[in-house]
Amino acid sequence: MTDAEFDVLDELYFVQPFSHLLEELEFDAQELKPILQGLLNKGYIKCFFNMNEEVFEDQLDFQNQYQDYFYLATKKGLLAHNGR
Numbered sequence: 201m202t203d204a205e206f207d208v209l210d211e212l213y214f215v216q217p218f219s220h221l222l223e224e225l226e227f228d229a230q231e232l233k234p235i236l237q238g239l240l241n242k243g244y245i246k247c248f249f250n251m252n253e254e255v256f257e258d259q260l261d262f263q264n265q266y267q268d269y270f271y272l273a274t275k276k277g278l279l280a281h282n283g284r
Contacts, residue, residue: 202238204235205235205238206281207225208225208232208236209244209278210281211225212271212272215251215252215270215272216271218266218267218269218270218271221271233266236266237266239277242277243274243276243277244273244280245274245277247260247270249268250270
């Protein structure tokens with residue numbers, strides 16, 4: 201896990217909008233996108249349409265809607281984060 205991935209996961213113990221990540225981390229949207237994509241590919245995070253409604257794989261359009269999603273660390277992501 202990279203330092204950037206660690207920092208992002210640190211913010212995702214609770215569901216957070218993309219805008220929160222931009223405010224709290226020292227990344228712009230284009231820098232944050234590949235970090236989130238990597239975490240998603242590893243199964244460390246999942247996406248939500250809002251605070252309560254998860255985006256399932258068949259509905260996911262990360263490339264075009266990543267800025268609209270909310271994010272949450274998965275159990276696998278939390279274990280990787282805490283085990284570092």
